[in-house]
Amino acid sequence: MGRRASIFNIVSVTLGLAFLYLPIVILVIYSFNGSRLVTVWGGWSLTWYRALLSDRAMIDAAWTSLRIAALSASAATVLGTCAAVALTRLGRFRGRLLFSGMVYAPLVMPEVITGLSLLLLFVALDVDRGFWTISIAHTTLTMCFVTVIVQSRLVSFDRSLEEAAMDLGCPPLKTFLTVTLPLILPAIAAGWMLAFSLSLDDLVIASFTTGPGATTLPIRIYSEVRLGVKPEINAVCTIMIAVVAVATVVASLASKRGAVRRERAGA
Amino acid sequence: MAEAATQEQTAGDRPLVRFAGVAKRFGQITAVEEFTLDIGEGEFFALLGPSGCGKTTLLRMLAGFETPSAGSILLDGEDIVAVPPHRRPVNMMFQNYALFPHLSVAGNIAFGLRQERAGRAEIAERVAEMLALVRMPDFGRRRIDQLSGGQRQRVALARALIKRPRVLLLDEPMAALDKKLRAETQFELMELQRRLGTTFVIVTHDQDEAMTVADRIAVMDRGRLAQVAAPSEIYERPNSRWVADFIGxxxxxxxxxxxxxxxxxxxxxxxxxxxxxxxxxxxxxxxxxxxxxxxxxxxxxxxxxxxxxxxxxxxxxxxxxxxxxxxxxxxxxxxxxxxxxxxxxxxxxxxxxxxxxxxxxxxxxxxx
Structure with missing residues (x-):
C-alpha cells in the first residue's frame, strides 16, 4: 500500500465532502449576494448583513439564543461534571449501572420526546413558559454530552496525582480544586463549548418549551422561512455557522492540547 | 527466635513505626495477613518480595491510602489508623513519581510547604535547598515534561523530602530507571539517607537493590513476613527454604x-x-x-x-x-x-x- 492517494480515494473524499458541505457553501456564498432574489446571482455585496443590523426582531432572537446557550451550557457543565465525577469515583455503588444508563439516555432519546415530556412537565407544574423553561430544557439536553466528555477524561486520570497531593498535606476537597480540576479543565471547557453549540442550534426542544416573548434564533429563522426564504436568513445562518464552527474547533483544540500535554508529561 | 533477637536489637525499645497484627483484605483476596514488624528511628528499611506479596499494600497503609482490615499501625507510639493521609507526618515517593504536570519543578517541590501556609521567603529558601540537595539547582522553572526520567525521579524525591517527614516511603523508586542509572541512584539514596538521618522505607521486588541500600530487610511471601534481618543475615542464614531460594x-x-x-x-x-x-x-x-x-x-x-x-x-x-x-x-x-x-x-x-x-x-x- 503506497502512501499516495489513489484516484478512488480522491474521488470518494471529494464526493463525501461535497455531500456534506456543498449546501452550506452555497448558503454562505448566497449570503453575500447583491440580488433581492434568492436564486439569482447579483454580484458580491454585504447588503443583507447591513439589513440584519436593522432587523430588531432578528437581533432580539439572537440575543435570547446566546443568553440561553450560555446559561444552559454553564448549568449543564456543572451538573454534567458532577455526574461524571460520581460515576468514576464512587466505585460500585448500588444502582450505578442504572444511573449511568439514565445519564446517557438523553443522548439517544428522540428530541421530540424530550421536548414533549418537558412541555407536559411545565404544564403540569403550571410554569410560565419562556426564557427559563427553554434554558432548563437545554440543560437537560446537553448535560449528558458534558458527562460523556468529562468522564472519558476522568477515566484516564492518574489517581496517584491526587494521592500525592493528599500525601503532601492537601485535604481532599482542596486536592480536587487544585490538582484534579486544573488537569481536567480542557475536557470541561470542551463540554461547555459543545453544550453551547447544541443549545444554539436546537429548534425542536425550544419550540416545545417556548412561550410568548421568548423566541430563539432557530425558531425565528424557521418561522421566517415558512413565509419564503429571504436573503437575510442566509446572512444569519452564515454567522451562526461561524459561531458554532469556532466553538467546536476551540473545544476540540482544548481537549487535544490537554491530551498532548499529558502524553508528554509521561505516565 | 534468633531473628526476633536481631529485630529487637536494631529497631530499639521504642520503634518509630510498629505494625501490630495488621491484615488487609480486598473482598475475597487477602493481601496482608498477621503482619507484625518494628522499624527503628533512622533506619533504611526495605520491604522485599515477589509481586503480589502485599508489600505495596503495607506501604499504602502506612501512608494512609488504605485502611487495615485488622490490627494497628503505630507511629511514635500513637495509633495512626484513623488519621487521614494529609495529616500524617510521612511522605511518599510514588512509583510513577506522580509529579503535577500543570506545575513547574519548583511548584511541585513547594506543594507540600504551600499546604502548611509557609511564608513566601521560607518556601523559596527551602525549595532552593531541596534543588541543591538533589543536584538540580538550575531546574526550578522547568516544566515537568521537559525533564528526563532520572530528573523526574530527583524532583519526586525533593518534593517528598521538603516537609522533613518522620518517615519517607519509597514505592519501587528506581523501577523506571535503566540499570546503570539505577545503580548510581542507589548509592546516592544511601548517602542522602545517612546525611539526613530520616527513616526510609523502600518497597522493591529487586533483591540486589534491597541488599545494597537497606540496613534491614523484611522478606515477604504471600502477605506474610517470611524473615526480617540485616542483608548479610538473610543471605547467609535464611530461616526457610523459601527465603534461601528467593534471595540469590x-x-x-x-x-x-x-x-x-x-x-x-x-x-x-x-x-x-x-x-x-x-x-x-x-x-x-x-x-x-x-x-x-x-x-x-x-x-x-x-x-x-x-x-x-x-x-x-x-x-x-x-x-x-x-x-x-x-x-x-x-x-x-x-x-x-x-x-x-x-x-x-x-x-x-x-x-x-x-x-x-x-x-x-x-x-x-x-x-x-
Missing part, C-alpha cells in the same frame, strides 16, 4: 539430621547443627554457588565435604562462570567460579568429571 542462587540437598552432619542420598555431609534441630528431623542443606570449590580430583583435605559429578552446562557471565554439575542422583548443583585470569573461561568442559567441595561451615542447614 542456592542448591538445596534434602536429608536427615545426624550428629554434626546431615545424611542424604548422596552421602554424609558435615554441617553445623541448626538451632532447635533434633536428630532424624528432615532438613535441607543450603549451598551458595560461590562457596563451592570445583576441582578435577577429590580434595586431599579430609575436613572438606566432597561430592563428584559431571559438568552439564556452563554459563559465562563475564565476571564469573556458572557451572551446572549433574550429581549421582541426577539433580543439578550450581557452582560459581570467578574468572580471575584474563583467559576468562576456566579449564573445565561439558561432560568433564569434577569434584565439588566445601568446608562444613559453608553450608547452612534449614529445618523448613
Amino acid at each position: 542462587e542456592v542448591t538445596l540437598l534434602e536429608g536427615m539430621l545426624a550428629e554434626g552432619a546431615i545424611e542424604t542420598v548422596l552421602g554424609r555431609f558435615r554441617a553445623a547443627m541448626p538451632a532447635g534441630g533434633r536428630k532424624r528431623d528432615t532438613v535441607w542443606l543450603a549451598l551458595r554457588p560461590e562457596k563451592l570449590h570445583i576441582a578435577a580430583q577429590r580434595p586431599a583435605d579430609g575436613n572438606l565435604n566432597a561430592i563428584p559429578g559431571t559438568v552439564f552446562e556452563i554459563g559465562y557471565r563475564g565476571d564469573m562462570s556458572i557451572y551446572k554439575v549433574r550429581l549421582a542422583d541426577r539433580s543439578l548443583m550450581k557452582v560459581a567460579l570467578a574468572n580471575t585470569s584474563a583467559r576468562g573461561r576456566a579449564s573445565f568442559g561439558i561432560d568433564d568429571v569434577v569434584w565439588l567441595s566445601w568446608p562444613p561451615e559453608a553450608g547452612w542447614v534449614l529445618t523448613r
Whole structure:
C-alpha cells in the first residue's frame, strides 16, 4: 500500500465532502449576494448583513439564543461534571449501572420526546413558559454530552496525582480544586463549548418549551422561512455557522492540547 | 527466635513505626495477613518480595491510602489508623513519581510547604535547598515534561523530602530507571539517607537493590513476613527454604539430621547443627554457588565435604562462570567460579568429571 492517494480515494473524499458541505457553501456564498432574489446571482455585496443590523426582531432572537446557550451550557457543565465525577469515583455503588444508563439516555432519546415530556412537565407544574423553561430544557439536553466528555477524561486520570497531593498535606476537597480540576479543565471547557453549540442550534426542544416573548434564533429563522426564504436568513445562518464552527474547533483544540500535554508529561 | 533477637536489637525499645497484627483484605483476596514488624528511628528499611506479596499494600497503609482490615499501625507510639493521609507526618515517593504536570519543578517541590501556609521567603529558601540537595539547582522553572526520567525521579524525591517527614516511603523508586542509572541512584539514596538521618522505607521486588541500600530487610511471601534481618543475615542464614531460594542462587540437598552432619542420598555431609534441630528431623542443606570449590580430583583435605559429578552446562557471565554439575542422583548443583585470569573461561568442559567441595561451615542447614 503506497502512501499516495489513489484516484478512488480522491474521488470518494471529494464526493463525501461535497455531500456534506456543498449546501452550506452555497448558503454562505448566497449570503453575500447583491440580488433581492434568492436564486439569482447579483454580484458580491454585504447588503443583507447591513439589513440584519436593522432587523430588531432578528437581533432580539439572537440575543435570547446566546443568553440561553450560555446559561444552559454553564448549568449543564456543572451538573454534567458532577455526574461524571460520581460515576468514576464512587466505585460500585448500588444502582450505578442504572444511573449511568439514565445519564446517557438523553443522548439517544428522540428530541421530540424530550421536548414533549418537558412541555407536559411545565404544564403540569403550571410554569410560565419562556426564557427559563427553554434554558432548563437545554440543560437537560446537553448535560449528558458534558458527562460523556468529562468522564472519558476522568477515566484516564492518574489517581496517584491526587494521592500525592493528599500525601503532601492537601485535604481532599482542596486536592480536587487544585490538582484534579486544573488537569481536567480542557475536557470541561470542551463540554461547555459543545453544550453551547447544541443549545444554539436546537429548534425542536425550544419550540416545545417556548412561550410568548421568548423566541430563539432557530425558531425565528424557521418561522421566517415558512413565509419564503429571504436573503437575510442566509446572512444569519452564515454567522451562526461561524459561531458554532469556532466553538467546536476551540473545544476540540482544548481537549487535544490537554491530551498532548499529558502524553508528554509521561505516565 | 534468633531473628526476633536481631529485630529487637536494631529497631530499639521504642520503634518509630510498629505494625501490630495488621491484615488487609480486598473482598475475597487477602493481601496482608498477621503482619507484625518494628522499624527503628533512622533506619533504611526495605520491604522485599515477589509481586503480589502485599508489600505495596503495607506501604499504602502506612501512608494512609488504605485502611487495615485488622490490627494497628503505630507511629511514635500513637495509633495512626484513623488519621487521614494529609495529616500524617510521612511522605511518599510514588512509583510513577506522580509529579503535577500543570506545575513547574519548583511548584511541585513547594506543594507540600504551600499546604502548611509557609511564608513566601521560607518556601523559596527551602525549595532552593531541596534543588541543591538533589543536584538540580538550575531546574526550578522547568516544566515537568521537559525533564528526563532520572530528573523526574530527583524532583519526586525533593518534593517528598521538603516537609522533613518522620518517615519517607519509597514505592519501587528506581523501577523506571535503566540499570546503570539505577545503580548510581542507589548509592546516592544511601548517602542522602545517612546525611539526613530520616527513616526510609523502600518497597522493591529487586533483591540486589534491597541488599545494597537497606540496613534491614523484611522478606515477604504471600502477605506474610517470611524473615526480617540485616542483608548479610538473610543471605547467609535464611530461616526457610523459601527465603534461601528467593534471595540469590542456592542448591538445596534434602536429608536427615545426624550428629554434626546431615545424611542424604548422596552421602554424609558435615554441617553445623541448626538451632532447635533434633536428630532424624528432615532438613535441607543450603549451598551458595560461590562457596563451592570445583576441582578435577577429590580434595586431599579430609575436613572438606566432597561430592563428584559431571559438568552439564556452563554459563559465562563475564565476571564469573556458572557451572551446572549433574550429581549421582541426577539433580543439578550450581557452582560459581570467578574468572580471575584474563583467559576468562576456566579449564573445565561439558561432560568433564569434577569434584565439588566445601568446608562444613559453608553450608547452612534449614529445618523448613
